Amino acid sequence: MRLYMKFFAMHLKSQMQYKTSFFLTALGQFLVSFTTLLGVYFMFSRFNIVEDFAFEQTLLCFAVVLMAFSMAEMLGRGFDLFPRMISNGEFDRALVRPRNVIFQVLAAKMDFTRFGRLIQTIAVFCYAIPTSGVIWTFDKILTLCLMVACGSLIFFGLFLIYAAFSFFTIEGLEFMNVFTDGGREFGRYPFSVYGKNVLMFLTFVIPLALFQYYPLLYLLDREQSAFFMVTPLIGLVFLLPCYGFFQIGLRRYKSTGS
Amino acid sequence: MKKYFAVFRIRFINALQYRAAALAGMATQFAWGFMEIFAFAAFYRANPDAFPMEFSQTVSYIWMQQAFLALFMMWFWEHDIAASITEGGIAYEMVRPVDLYGRWFCQASANRLARTALRCAPILIVAFIVPEPYKMALPPNAEQLFLFLLSAMLALGVVIAFSILMYISLFYTLSTTGVRIIAAVLSDFLAGGVIPLPFFPEPIRAVAEILPFAAMQNMPLRIYGGNIAGTDALAGIILQIFWLVALLLAGRFLMARALKKVIVQGG
Numbered sequence: 001m002r003l004y005m006k007f008f009a010m011h012l013k014s015q016m017q018y019k020t021s022f023f024l025t026a027l028g029q030f031l032v033s034f035t036t037l038l039g040v041y042f043m044f045s046r047f048n049i050v051e052d053f054a055f056e057q058t059l060l061c062f063a064v065v066l067m068a069f070s071m072a073e074m075l076g077r078g079f080d081l082f083p084r085m086i087s088n089g090e091f092d093r094a095l096v097r098p099r100n101v102i103f104q105v106l107a108a109k110m111d112f113t114r115f116g117r118l119i120q121t122i123a124v125f126c127y128a129i130p131t132s133g134v135i136w137t138f139d140k141i142l143t144l145c146l147m148v149a150c151g152s153l154i155f156f157g158l159f160l161i162y163a164a165f166s167f168f169t170i171e172g173l174e175f176m177n178v179f180t181d182g183g184r185e186f187g188r189y190p191f192s193v194y195g196k197n198v199l200m201f202l203t204f205v206i207p208l209a210l211f212q213y214y215p216l217l218y219l220l221d222r223e224q225s226a227f228f229m230v231t232p233l234i235g236l237v238f239l240l241p242c243y244g245f246f247q248i249g250l251r252r253y254k255s256t257g258s
Numbered sequence: 259m260k261k262y263f264a265v266f267r268i269r270f271i272n273a274l275q276y277r278a279a280a281l282a283g284m285a286t287q288f289a290w291g292f293m294e295i296f297a298f299a300a301f302y303r304a305n306p307d308a309f310p311m312e313f314s315q316t317v318s319y320i321w322m323q324q325a326f327l328a329l330f331m332m333w334f335w336e337h338d339i340a341a342s343i344t345e346g347g348i349a350y351e352m353v354r355p356v357d358l359y360g361r362w363f364c365q366a367s368a369n370r371l372a373r374t375a376l377r378c379a380p381i382l383i384v385a386f387i388v389p390e391p392y393k394m395a396l397p398p399n400a401e402q403l404f405l406f407l408l409s410a411m412l413a414l415g416v417v418i419a420f421s422i423l424m425y426i427s428l429f430y431t432l433s434t435t436g437v438r439i440i441a442a443v444l445s446d447f448l449a450g451g452v453i454p455l456p457f458f459p460e461p462i463r464a465v466a467e468i469l470p471f472a473a474m475q476n477m478p479l480r481i482y483g484g485n486i487a488g489t490d491a492l493a494g495i496i497l498q499i500f501w502l503v504a505l506l507l508a509g510r511f512l513m514a515r516a517l518k519k520v521i522v523q524g525g
Contacts, residue, residue, distance in 0.1 A: 020436075021436055023436070024436020024437060024439075024440070025436045025439065027436065027440060028436050028438075028439025028440045028443065029439070031439070031440055031443045031444065032439070032443050035443055035444075035446075035447040035452050036452060038447070038452070039447075039452040039453045042453060042457055042458055042459055042462075043301060043453060043457060045459050046308050046310070046457065046459070047301050047304050047305050047308050048304075048305070049304055049305075050300050050301050050304045051300055051303075051304070174279065174282040174283050174286055175282045175285050175286050177286055178285075178286050178289045178290065182286075182289065182290060182293065186293050186297070189297055189300070193296070193297055193300040194293060194296040194297060194300070195296050195299075195300075198293070198296060
């Protein structure tokens with residue numbers, strides 16, 4: 001952990017060397033999600049309500065998913081570069097070092113420009129938390145924290161799968177974007193909006209709904225049972241196959257040379 | 259003319275090489291298109307009267323948008339052009355007896371057309387055979403189809419002319435990561451990339467409809483479904499021609515100025 005903090009500080013300092021570029025990129029990241037937010041706002045100013053969710057309640061979804069995603073992305077950026085690490089042979093160096101491989105991939109790159117998004121989610125939370133009509137008792141607050149924390153771990157698992165695929169294909173797979181970027185983009189509405197089949201898929205296959213839709217029902221008092229409060233934790237089971245898949249890939253890894 | 263055609267052909271063949279990437283991209287776009295349509299369907303169920311265009315028009319809009327993503331999205335960036343400026347390759351370009359603006363224009367349009375050619379047909383075929391109400395409709399009549407094709411070509415021109423302005427800004431700034439994201443995000447939003455322009459609230463919509471961004475994907479996609487028809491479509495096409503000419507003139511003028519005192523980078 002101490003080593004990780006050293007890498008953290010190192011990346012932060014190196015990115016701060018180019019301040020203008022850093023802040024412009026962060027602003028760009030901010031705008032990317034901001035146009036999504038504007039889109040949601042425009043839709044709701046016309047329709048007011050969708051599938052029994054009002055604007056402020058939808059905003060809770062938007063903010064939870066976006067915050068989970070940006071935290072996962074900020075620290076898990078190394079996975080994005082992973083296909084390149086494999087194809088230029090740099091990964092071999094990681095294998096001979098006496099540290100965990102995943103740790104090394106993570107430490108290779110961190111992207112702090114994502115904080116543009118993080119600021120936005122905080123702002124959205126500030127607006128949505130008081131206006132969403134939720135009575136914030138202790139268990140509700142705990143649920144919200146669970147949603148964000150487990151959400152970012154699940155996104156992290158998806159990044160891990162993305163990286164593991166490149167053991168087999170050498171190249172990154174654009175299709176995984178449906179689940180990572182797509183999860184972020186479409187998580188702006190409660191997942192029940194997309195119909196039963198999509199909801200089932202996002203519950204049992206890629207468990208994005210477990211940290212978004214079900215605990216939201218608990219927050220809004222539509223479901224009383226404590227089961228809905230802990231669904232994000234159940235979602236963490238998803239990390240096991242992710243890790244397993246990565247290990248399988250690692251075992252049959254053949255170097256591409258340098 | 260022949261040399262432009264050659265540039266066009268080289269780029270086109272080049273871009274056709276990445277078929278596996280195209281396949282993965284297509285699968286992504288299917289899923290993406292479906293999710294978008296499901297979301298709009300939910301809003302439609304919530305209040306059909308508040309829907310500003312017919313539902314089938316929205317469905318067509320989204321499928322066409324996915325099929326022609328590579329044609330109209332501001333995101334795609336010509337790395338070669340950017341690299342030639344930041345790494346000094348521009349010096350070779352300048353001694354060649356080819357007009358640089360025209361060359362860039364050909365290169366960008368060839369790349370976009372090739373990518374689209376690879377991707378659009380399978381997406382369109384599936385969009386035509388999925389069950390109602392997610393099925394894409396044919397344009398209402400042949401005249402509308404013709405207007406769509408015309409408008410799509412103009413939109414491509416506007417998109418490229420606008421992105422060349424961004425390349426020209428590279429002569430001065432050399433680094434574009436930030437500026438590029440900002441410009442791309444804003445123009446995609448105002449062109450109806452996030453939600454179609456009819457879904458914008460009224461005063462904002464009125465302004466957005468006369469900006470150059472409305473001359474991008476917004477126009478052809480809405481003409482296809484018949485959301486803009488008849489004289490409105492003609493007026494829209496005239497607006498597109500106006501912006502295309504304006505952006506072309508601005509681009510040529512700024513490029514001439516930039517090239518007069520260009521600093522060649524690299525070594």
